[in-house]
Amino acid sequence: MTSRTAQIIDGKALADKIQSQLVGRIQELQAKIGRPPGLAVLMVGDNPASAAYVSGKEKACTKVGIASFGKHFPTETTQAELAQEIESLNQDERVDGILIQLPLPPHLDAQALLYQIHPDKDADGLHPVNLGRLVRGEPGLRSCTPAGVMQLLAEYQIPIQGQQAVVVGRSILVGKPIALMLLAADATVTIAHSRSQDLPAITRTADILIAAVGKPQFITAEMVKPGAVVIDVGINRITTAEGKSRLVGDVDFESVKNIAQFITPVPKGVGPMTVSILLENTVWSYAQKGMKKS
Ligand SMILES: NC(=O)c1ccc[n+]([C@@H]2O[C@H](COP(=O)([O-])OP(=O)(O)OC[C@H]3O[C@@H](n4cnc5c(N)ncnc54)[C@H](OP(=O)(O)O)[C@@H]3O)[C@@H](O)[C@H]2O)c1
Structure with a gap:
């Protein structure tokens, strides 16, 4: 067998390319929609790894022109308080994507909260409606x-x-x-x-x-x-x-x-691709709203 060295797939380069392309796309859509796209990342507690992920996502939002509506809740936050927050973000016209940073503290039911996010704002593509769309081969958040x-x-x-x-x-x-x-x-x-x-x-x-x-x-x-x-x-x-x-x-x-x-x-x-697709998903939802407007 001849020895070979594989070509390295550069995820960082593609992730950066996607983010640069989003800058132009957002500018174009914003002229039509009249506001920037918005993403809300909800974090509960003080898990350092989660905090680093959330800060990375918020920095990436700023870089491409997505407004952040994230909130950081204390560990003892109740299920009802979070459910209420999600409901208000579902109604908020400025918010196109909602994401719950996992893991959540053990007293919280992550799945129930995930199901409560409106499927059209499910930036992580994990709501059963979006998974169902994937199974059926229909367009939707992935x-x-x-x-x-x-x-x-x-x-x-x-x-x-x-x-x-x-x-x-x-x-x-x-x-x-x-x-x-x-x-x-x-x-x-x-x-x-x-x-x-x-x-x-x-x-x-x-x-x-x-x-x-x-x-x-x-x-x-x-x-x-x-x-x-x-x-x-x-x-x-x-x-x-x-x-x-x-x-x-x-x-x-x-x-x-x-x-x-x-x-x-x-x-x-x-x-690095995961964050870029999260931004793409947010802009996809935003563009859907823009299409409904025009
Ligand atoms: N790059 C990213 O942005 C990103 C995002 C998400 C996750 N991740 C990483 O991806 C990895 C997987 O994440 P996940 O959330 O899918 O993990 P997970 O929920 O723990 O699932 C792991 C899967 O691996 C299977 N598995 C475990 N031991 C195995 C073995 N000995 N042989 C064959 N299969 C085995 C499990 O099988 P059973 O179902 O039978 O238990 C399970 O289906 C983790 O390292 C995670 O950190 C990376």
């Missing part, structure tokens, strides 16, 4: 990380139609929507999970292998077909032998890059 993966494949002109795609992971957040999106793009899709038997035999059938497992460096070179496209959705923090903390994906990048044709790195692969 979940951000899976939509980001699809845009990366498109940017690198990776053929999907008729290809064998294997998605490892079946979460409602990542695995299931990605599988549905690949199916909609005419791939032959297999979904593997923790009860799948002989996982390496399954993953080795993949022309396109998506890892959404949440286990550091879980996919090794032996599990990958030579020449496959490997998309690593995982984000895991590990401590190295030198005692340093670093982010790694679900794929053992160093070994797999020698066998794959394309590979996403972690960081700067799928991760």
Whole structure:
């Protein structure tokens, strides 16, 4: 077997490109709609990782011209208070997207709150109405990380139609929507999970292998077909032998890059795409309203 090094899929570059394109699109729409698009990110408690994600999202909003209506609630906030806030954001004409930053403190029912967001303001694409639209192949808000993966494949002109795609992971957040999106793009899709038997035999059938497992460096070179496209959705923090903390994906990048044709790195692969798609979703909802107006 000849040794090769995979082409690195640069998620950061595409995410930046999407954000620059949004600047022009927002200016164009704003002239028609008469106000900027608005996104409300709701955060409860003081989880430092969540705070960093929320601040990243708000900075990205400012950069492209989206108004932020986010609120930070104390940990002891009740379900009723949050429900009331969502209701008022549902009614607020200036708000096109609403997002609840997860995880929430354990006394709160995240799913009930998510269901309360108006489907047309569901910037994360996780409301059952939007998941239903995805299943039916109808236009609608799509979940951000899976939509980001699809845009990366498109940017690198990776053929999907008729290809064998294997998605490892079946979460409602990542695995299931990605599988549905690949199916909609005419791939032959297999979904593997923790009860799948002989996982390496399954993953080795993949022309396109998506890892959404949440286990550091879980996919090794032996599990990958030579020449496959490997998309690593995982984000895991590990401590190295030198005692340093670093982010790694679900794929053992160093070994797999020698066998794959394309590979996403972690960081700067799928991760940066998620925020750009969130902004795109907000602008999509905003544009829908603009169309209703004209
Ligand atoms: N890039 C981004 O912006 C972004 C966004 C979201 C998530 N992520 C990352 O993506 C990863 C997955 O996230 P998630 O929310 O989908 O995680 P999750 O809800 O924990 O789901 C993990 C999935 O992996 C499967 N799995 C676990 N162990 C397995 C094994 N040994 N063999 C095969 N499958 C196995 C599970 O199977 P069962 O269903 O059988 O339990 C489950 O379906 C995490 O690292 C997360 O941090 C990244």
